[in-house]
Amino acid sequence: MERELPKQVFIDGCEQISMEFEPIGFRFAKSGPHASRRAGDWAFKISFQSNYLNVGGEYVELVVHASVYSKAIKEWDERSAWPASASDWVAGGQLGNLRTPHHWRTWNIVNPHTRQAEIANIVANIQTTVLPLFERFDVPRKLAEQVACSQVPGFMFPENAVRFVLWQLGPEAAENCLSYWVARLPSPDAFRSERDVPTLPDRLALGSDTNNLARVARAMKIGLSL
Template identity: 25%
Template sequence: MDSKIVFLYSCNEIANQLGDFKIYEKGRRLKKVASDKDIFFEITFQTGFNNHSSHIMINPSMAIYSTSLKKWQIENIKSEFCTGLIYANHIGYITPLQTWKKWNLAGLSHEKSISEIVKNIQKFVLPIFEIFDAKETAVEFLKNKGTKFNPYCEDSLGPLAFLLCHTDHETSELFFNHYIENSINKDKIISFFEKLKTDKEIDLNHSEFVDAAHIKLAFINNLSLK
């Protein structure tokens, strides 16, 4: 069977075991809208360019978006590439696998791979989506625990814009400082933050290192380091 057909068939197999997700792009993208209709969740599947009859790879990721956040980002970041993204990750990095995991859908591997992907989504992805089903629950979690949604998730500044958009100054500041306090790059972040005080222009669409754009966003929104 053609590798593309196997891949798309497998995407739909997974979707059929996950409940009320709508299917887009022939199964490559699954979408579900939260209770408040503003936040929505996506699970996406990618494959490789070198597939053949015994090697058909699937690479799953998850993401959380907000429609109102996208509008806020466009107004405050002024970039045409704003998407309203709150948080995203490859499924392998939020599970005990702790790697950029790809599964083989070909031959005897097919059933086992589908089963493992579904179980990982049900156990580790859907609980994160549940946290964001209501903004109040999401904000409270981020305020107290950052993005440590489970023992395998790393802390991230990704949801900072979401908090700036939907919460008060104090909550955003607590989230920001919690991340810095626990970051292995704490000194680098503090040094960069202090340097921003002397910069004449701050470009939110340029990131000198992984967290730089988020740190700039915190700075221009008057968040303070504690």
């Protein structure tokens, strides 16, 4: 029996999953591959990822990511002092990281006899984890109030949480959010040392939460007395 091509198995699986969400406005794009829906300035995307190590007849990996975008936050970036390139990305992550504890969640859809069960499981996980995240953006200010004082799914990196709160609620709430995360750093003193050295770079970069929170505090002039 001829083995199915991993790429085709993957794409067909993505399309089947996406079809389950067409009734609520999601549309599949093979070029992504992803399923997306727009609501005003907001865009919600369910993206699919596979693995270059796939083997026909043995392994076809499928990973789900969720992302929330907004034209308005990109415009806010452009007119504010936010220390990063303007971006319409707001929140999201790999499906397993939208839960606590975080973990990398994958499915193997290679077996034609169990594939429909695996796809049904992926759909169920999107329904219980991804869609509730998207629904929280129906009332963004209420969501921002929660992000300001707690760890909320989709805001895995502290600087993204502070950005969202600052955009929605302003400096005072953003300072509360910053304080929440600084208190959870391995060394709050390291944050203060980084924040108080004006010659260090202000731009966010791949690095530690400590460094990036310090750069946010310095650039946005919040948390300067923490």
